[in-house]
Amino acid sequence: MTPRIVSVTEGGGLTRSIAIGTHTLTADEPEPIGTDTGPTPGELLLAALGSCTSMALRALADRHRWPLERVDVAVRFGDRGHIVKNVGLTGDDLEPAQREQLLAAAGRCPRAPPADQGGDDRHRSRPAGGTGCVRRLSAP
Numbered sequence: 001m002t003p004r005i006v007s008v009t010e011g012g013g014l015t016r017s018i019a020i021g022t023h024t025l026t027a028d029e030p031e032p033i034g035t036d037t038g039p040t041p042g043e044l045l046l047a048a049l050g051s052c053t054s055m056a057l058r059a060l061a062d063r064h065r066w067p068l069e070r071v072d073v074a075v076r077f078g079d080r081g082h083i084v085k086n087v088g089l090t091g092d093d094l095e096p097a098q099r100e101q102l103l104a105a106a107g108r109c110p111r112a113p114p115a116d117q118g119g120d121d122r123h124r125s126r127p128a129g130g131t132g133c134v135r136r137l138s139a140p
Contacts, residue, residue, distance in 0.1 A: 018044075042077065050075040053085060053109045060105050067093040068102070 004021040011017055011026075014034040018025040026038030039047065050073040061068035072088035087106045089099055 046075040046077070046083070049083065049109065050085070053087065053106050056105055056109050057087070057089075057102050060102060061098075064098075066098045066102075067091045068098075073106075 007019045008027075009017045009019075012035075014029045015037050016027040018027060025044070027041055027044055028034040028036055028038045029040055030036045053075075054071045054073045057071045058068070060066075061071075068089060068091045070088075070090035072090070074086040074088075076084050078084045085106065087103060089102055094102075
């Protein structure tokens with residue numbers, strides 16, 4: 001796959017138009033700083049990390065033919081600016097070992113910043129029919 005060029009052009013105020021191949025996005029800041037016509041750059045970063053994680057888990061489950069029905073990822077910045085990922089795995093027939101391998105893979109998303117570069121991924125699994133458990137994969 002040939003990498004696509006991402007280009008960013010200035011709009012009015014803080015609004016930015018982002019072109020990625022044939023796709024276009026808008027980035028902005030909320031009012032009163034910007035006009036809130038799109039997500040902030042930080043939100044776009046979180047969206048990219050969440051999407052990468054979800055896609056990586058789906059590819060792993062499909063490759064192994066595991067009964068993963070659904071992957072949900074919620075990503076936010078924590079109190080100290082670290083990245084917190086909440087990973088929801090749905091699949092009543094998933095074995096605990098498969099769930100653990102999927103969570104381990106979530107921590108290795110190739111686009112996530114490594115812990116030594118300021119990344120601090122915290123993953124939460126919400127097992128079907130049970131309460132969530134927190135699994136810390138890297139030290140803050």
